[in-house]
Amino acid sequence: MKELGRINNFYQDDKVMDACSIFGMMDTAGRRFSGKKVVEAIANMHARGNGLGGGFAVYGLYPKYANCYAFHLMYLSRAGQARVEDFLRQKFHMIYAEEVPTRPIPAIVNPPLVWRYFLEVKSEGTCGQREDDYIVDRVMEINTKIEGAFVFSSGKNMGVFKGVGYPEEIAEYFCLEQYEGYLWTAHGRFPTNTPGWWGGAHPFNVLDWTVVHNGEISSYGINRRHLEQFGYNCTMQTDTEVIAYAVDLLIRRHGLPVEMAARILAPPFWSQIERCSPEKQKIPRTLRQVYGNLLLNGPFTVIIAHQGEMIGLTDRVRLRPLTVGVEGSVLYLSSEESAIRLVCPDLDRTWIPIGGEPIIGSLERPFEPAVTARGTSDMAISNRGYAKISK
Amino acid sequence: MFKERPSEISVSSLTGESDMTKVDARALSHRELNARLRELVSSGVQRIELHNVYGQRYIGTDLDKPVKIDIFGTPGNDLGAFMDGPGITVHGNAQDGCGNTMDNGEIVIHGHAGDILGLSARGGKIFVKEDVGYRAGIHMKEYQDKKPTVIIGGTAQDFFGEYMAGGILVLLGLNLKEGEGHTANFIGTGMHGGVIYMRGEVQEFQLGKEVGVAELNENDYLTLEKLIGEFTCHFDCAAQEILKCRFTKLFPLHLRPYGRLYAY
Numbered sequence: 235m236k237e238l239g240r241i242n243n244f245y246q247d248d249k250v251m252d253a254c255s256i257f258g259m260m261d262t263a264g265r266r267f268s269g270k271k272v273v274e275a276i277a278n279m280h281a282r283g284n285g286l287g288g289g290f291a292v293y294g295l296y297p298k299y300a301n302c303y304a305f306h307l308m309y310l311s312r313a314g315q316a317r318v319e320d321f322l323r324q325k326f327h328m329i330y331a332e333e334v335p336t337r338p339i340p341a342i343v344n345p346p347l348v349w350r351y352f353l354e355v356k357s358e359g360t361c362g363q364r365e366d367d368y369i370v371d372r373v374m375e376i377n378t379k380i381e382g383a384f385v386f387s388s389g390k391n392m393g394v395f396k397g398v399g400y401p402e403e404i405a406e407y408f409c410l411e412q413y414e415g416y417l418w419t420a421h422g423r424f425p426t427n428t429p430g431w432w433g434g435a436h437p438f439n440v441l442d443w444t445v446v447h448n449g450e451i452s453s454y455g456i457n458r459r460h461l462e463q464f465g466y467n468c469t470m471q472t473d474t475e476v477i478a479y480a481v482d483l484l485i486r487r488h489g490l491p492v493e494m495a496a497r498i499l500a501p502p503f504w505s506q507i508e509r510c511s512p513e514k515q516k517i518p519r520t521l522r523q524v525y526g527n528l529l530l531n532g533p534f535t536v537i538i539a540h541q542g543e544m545i546g547l548t549d550r551v552r553l554r555p556l557t558v559g560v561e562g563s564v565l566y567l568s569s570e571e572s573a574i575r576l577v578c579p580d581l582d583r584t585w586i587p588i589g590g591e592p593i594i595g596s597l598e599r600p601f602e603p604a605v606t607a608r609g610t611s612d613m614a615i616s617n618r619g620y621a622k623i624s625k
Numbered sequence: 626m627f628k629e630r631p632s633e634i635s636v637s638s639l640t641g642e643s644d645m646t647k648v649d650a651r652a653l654s655h656r657e658l659n660a661r662l663r664e665l666v667s668s669g670v671q672r673i674e675l676h677n678v679y680g681q682r683y684i685g686t687d688l689d690k691p692v693k694i695d696i697f698g699t700p701g702n703d704l705g706a707f708m709d710g711p712g713i714t715v716h717g718n719a720q721d722g723c724g725n726t727m728d729n730g731e732i733v734i735h736g737h738a739g740d741i742l743g744l745s746a747r748g749g750k751i752f753v754k755e756d757v758g759y760r761a762g763i764h765m766k767e768y769q770d771k772k773p774t775v776i777i778g779g780t781a782q783d784f785f786g787e788y789m790a791g792g793i794l795v796l797l798g799l800n801l802k803e804g805e806g807h808t809a810n811f812i813g814t815g816m817h818g819g820v821i822y823m824r825g826e827v828q829e830f831q832l833g834k835e836v837g838v839a840e841l842n843e844n845d846y847l848t849l850e851k852l853i854g855e856f857t858c859h860f861d862c863a864a865q866e867i868l869k870c871r872f873t874k875l876f877p878l879h880l881r882p883y884g885r886l887y888a889y
Contacts, residue, residue, distance in 0.1 A: 572680025
């Protein structure tokens, strides 16, 4: 048979050599800023994605309704919307509801309806459940029981905007230039083994936890089954979903510090553990034994965010890239340094963290403006601990 | 999005330098930028300065003339991929995959480099002033007089020299403090050719199962002296100080470590 590819496409350059792009920007001093730089940065990594998914998470988004749970919902049908709204009225006080403003652009084809609801939990309504557990259960109920409706986000004072398109197109479609937040994460998608659909775009969310991810979770099956025991149902057809539920379980419900959660998702190798003193082996051994089913296998770089905190983490053999930049009180996390440099040419520091080491920006510990000379770069290689970055 | 033409200035008439061309890369996609570079090089330009480089990939790919290219900004992944002869200087950091399958030429990075530096390189030299990420030198290979060489001023992250099949990797550790050793693990895992020289302490457990440790012989010192001499010329530091310290030589224990793995 003739190899037509050689005739039609001499250089064989139609193969798409891509990976997802992720970007995060947080002012640890809590100042809110527009998404302009974030969109510019993620658009600079256009070549990493293929237009089958883009999305943003914004924190500090709805100060006017800061105490309400802000539900972003995607509807594939009007019937789905009617059923969800009945459900929400039954389970919550609905303080305000509106369609999320969008502008039609040619790149965004056949979009679903996206609405937002600001909800309060009825005082008598949770049957003794914790309020946040109540929210998670209701999200799972909508995702699994109401046809044609999916929850994009469900946290306070934050929201997720996502869909099928390049991230800069999604930003234009959702008019993101009109919003401000102190923490933004962004994602450009190159779907590998799951469909490129609106629900499968990143960020993934439950409550105020969001995850953007570059890589693939080969342990998805075992992670998913483990999480199902705790009431988390995976409905978005994408591996990243398990990470959002895993951090909710570990950090919010089990109360583990971020550093410990990181050592569950990307644990040290047994060979590394065995080189420690017996005393120092206790915690990593226990974590691997208790939470073995939440170990994320396969290549990943993620930016995890929730109210007041942004965390960058890679798998322990760093099969996907992550570069960190700090300028004043602002922390940048990105797949590529060039995207950070584009929006912030004069960084105080830029470095590439080792695999499995979480990089944490927190409102509780804002970075001090740098007193050292600008433009020096160094990598935090020598520190094999799990310390927060300190200046 | 990338429709604007580059603003280009030929400064030969101003500075007296021959055929030096400045390219503003800000509005150029990686395809446009590399097409422009091919055009300039085939028209005989000897020196090119690229300004406002923000992540364009494959810069310098398949150029086969000894043109000098200075990059200001942050070049994208696979800088110098498949290139055959040019000398690229990066005034900043390099990202992942720098020197991918490079054939000949030189890349000098006045900063750090990301992961898989020099992957599958089969010739040419790469100098990095500071640190490098994971898997530097992965699967470099050599043939007769073609010997890819990578010299790194700082330290490296894990899997340094992974699956290395040829060439020379030098890790100088100049930024390690007194008493501080390299922290990379799995050094030389799967190595089956070439040689690694490391200055500074490295423990046995940090090494892959496929590497042996040896003292340097006279030839090794001659090689190192020459390479470190070039390194110090690029980055303006003292070669003699560097050479005074103890080096460790890593070599492959087997030329086909997995030769029997899948063959029963």
